[in-house]
Amino acid sequence: MPAANSFRFWQRRFWRRRFQRWLQRRVPAQSPQTLDRVKLFIFPSAAGFSFLLVSMLLWLVGTNYENNLIIGLAFLLISLFVVSILHTFGNLSGLTLHFVSSAPAYCGEDAEVEIRVSAEGGRQYENVLLCWPGGSTAVANLLDSRECHCKLFVPTGRRGWLDPGRLLVESCYPLGLLRCWTWLDLDVRVLIYPKPVYGGKVPPSHAVDDEGELQAEHGSEDFNGLKAYRPGESLRHIAWKQYARGRGLHSKDFTAYVDQRLWLDWDFFAGFDREARLSRLCYWVQEVGKTQSEYGLRLPGVEIAPGKGLAHKQRVLKALALFEVETPARQQVQAVKMQAVPVQSVKGPRA
């Protein structure tokens, strides 16, 4: 059977691609998008088909008992079905969806995407479902308000720019007999940082040349002065000379000229593959980000000068996220555009 299976697989893939291409032409990527006749699809749901079956049975009962009222009831149900086509369509038609923002996420976490659903005019919209395949579902209700913000979570698989694909917008309201839906490409991009992986303790300071030994202990460098000895301090640091001179017990204070600027370097994790290195660096960025120290990043071909603060951290993480990402052509264009956008909260290109 494998041959048949693979045939089916290719066949399915073929049709899926054709459908995607067709959809691409019919509902091109854009944000905001207003739903209309061209974009919306509508088809009876399973409940709708069984409803029609119920109507047919009623018609049969009415015909057989020669009871005009039951025939009328059957026709009423059929009309209900027909009229609810309009209502279900009307429950999506005219809605405008707008990709507001997405918060960057670490790979493996769910990324949050915010979408604004709004409507012109006074029509009411109820129980409109938004979801990405595999992601969470959000419900939009526009009853008295004219817009609502929906937060959606999408699963992430790889670092880089995540394109969650087309957003499914669907509604079965009011009777659930029909399902009206569309697949929207709102040009959503979510920045996905590498998945943080514990990479040992963060080097406390700069010591690039020294073989990884922790030399930047207290007072290991230049002599700074003397200070009163406090019990517990290392005996090695007692200024014995001064003690001998009878000036009392002092300890030598060495201010290490510690380079507070930490360089997170690609070469720390020599021997690991690219993703593993990035993941460990990412972990370090997270860790260092909690302290007040400045840190920089060195990747092959990328160097970010040391700095601190949230913006800096996001810049570094973004560099990690986008390092040597193989992106499809369209996405690369997006990614280049994105460079210009403040990193605070990654906004969609047309936001």
Add this chain to the structure above:
Amino acid sequence: MKLIYQIPRNSLAWLLLAQAAVIAPHMPRLPVWLIGAWAFVVVWRIQVFRGVWAFPGRLVKGLLVIVCGASLLFGYGRLFGLEPMVGLLLSAFILKLLEMHRRRDALVVIYLGFFVCSTQLLFSTTILASAYALLCVALLTTALMGLNQSQSHKSPARSFRLAGRLVLQCLPLMVLLFLVMPRLGALWSVPLQQNTATTGMSDSMAPGDISRLTRAGGLAFRVTFSGSMPPPPQLYWRGLVFSQFDGRRWTPNRLAGHSEGELQPPPGGSPSRLWQRLLRVDGAPVHYEVIMEPSQQFWLFALTAPRQYSDGIGMTRDFSLRYREPVSKRLRYQVTSFLDYRAEVEPLPPWRLQQELQLPEDFNPQALQTAQQWYRQAGSAQAYIDRLLDYYRREFTYTLEPPSLGRHTVDEFLWQTKSGFCEHFAGSFVFMLRAAGLPARVVAGYQGGEVNPLEGYLLVRQYDAHAWAEVWLQDRGWVRVDPTAAVAPERIASGLRSALNERDSQLVSSVFAFDGYGAGTWLNLMLLRWDAWNYKWHRRVLGYDARMQAGLLQQLLGNISPLRVALLIIGGGAVVLAAVALSVLLSGRKPRRTPATRHYLRFLRKLSQAGLSRAPGEAPGDFARRVVARRPDLEEPVLAITSLYQRVTYAGQPALARELRRRVKRFSAGRNLFR
């Protein structure tokens, strides 16, 4: 813990309500235990929803199934037939409530609800029942809508409003489909109600039966004459012929298998040519249509002598009409009668004589003896009949509550009690004729009726029930003689009420009041109007069949071809749906104006009539200053109105809206001054 699906609160509430509404009309027919099971299930379901109880286990469910099954079996005594089937459907509808684990289960309950809703129309087809069914559909639709609203939906009334609107929007399309979709006849035969209490005339007559029927009230049938209506004394609606007397009870002639054939038409009701030949008719025919209420009996009512009638009807040998099956729902039939007729003129063959002269032995000796004596004295049949009628006229009273009679009913009635209702007169009269050797029989039916002035049809009610006699005379055949007419001529001329004394009238007053007998009162007029609607409903809606449809399509399309019908459905449907689409898609497009804005706009209109229009985007305050600059005379009202409007709209003082309205209403820019 397993996560259980909870149907939305909104939907559950509406579902329970819809269920109650759908079951309510079946209540009188349902076994008590089924109703008990229902109450139990509803309580349990609500407790499940509240999270107090879990879904019932297998034991409880099994027990419920047994209770429902047993109550159906013992309540109806059989499992086949319409009512047990409806009961079965109802039990499924009820029990499924406790199996609502998923959304799909809730759907099943709602769809079952539509079925149950349709079955109520098998039992009642009145306007009210139909309107009620529409309400049920709206409730079920609300429940269905609730399933598709978000869990947090908190406004049940809104759901009902929306669903109601939806159902109303469906009506035009439904009417179109109803009118145009092709009709098929019954595909296979189905059992209708059985074991239902019969109403109206029963198949035998004992003293007191008809007077009891009179008090029962209700409608028997309605008649539309296509020409002019015969005068009331001619309106003898002949139903049953009683030739068999057992001393107390008159029954139809059941002797069959004679050489000349059956007395009743074969099943299927094909007209019997032989018996038609016994009828000789003359004069002008009377064409009419009868819409009969269900009676659960075979016989139909017609004026003598019926000559032509609808399919499915047959004529018995004694010229009464029978339907092919008991009339279990309203029946419409057309008859052509000739009021001038001669029936069975040829001398009766011996076996017929034997039937029409039959008398029980050892009953009414005095009557037997007197009859022979009077017949001898009278000398001829006609003289004897006149003598009898004269006797009734002189000594008898017509009353709804005659004294009860013992074994010799005729003797006691004729010489002791001397008061009775039509069945006493007809029964004793026929007895006296037969005792004298004259073939005679009792006929039961209705006499008279009330004309509905709004639609011009005749209403015949149960209290118009009547019994009279037919006597066979040489060369004349069967002749109708009504002894009641001798005692109470008003009864025949103008109805029962005028013939009753005060005490009797009170006896039937409730019936009269309900049936709107008191002519001229507003209540009577309303009842007549209501009946007229019912009548139209029956003729136009319930009676809409392939024939009427063909007529309508002929009228609309010229000639009927499948293509034209399809075009009519598509075209009509498109128009109807376009209207709905407009109302759906354009709803709420207009910005809602507050009352204050409306009043202010009215004020602006008044000003613009005087040549002062607000520029687009001009603030009310600026505009007011501009107006005052041009028309100083309007300063006070313009400033006051503008200020009021601003205060209502922007300062949140809605209480001033009424004041604003008053000022605007009084305001006049006095454009006449300018012209």
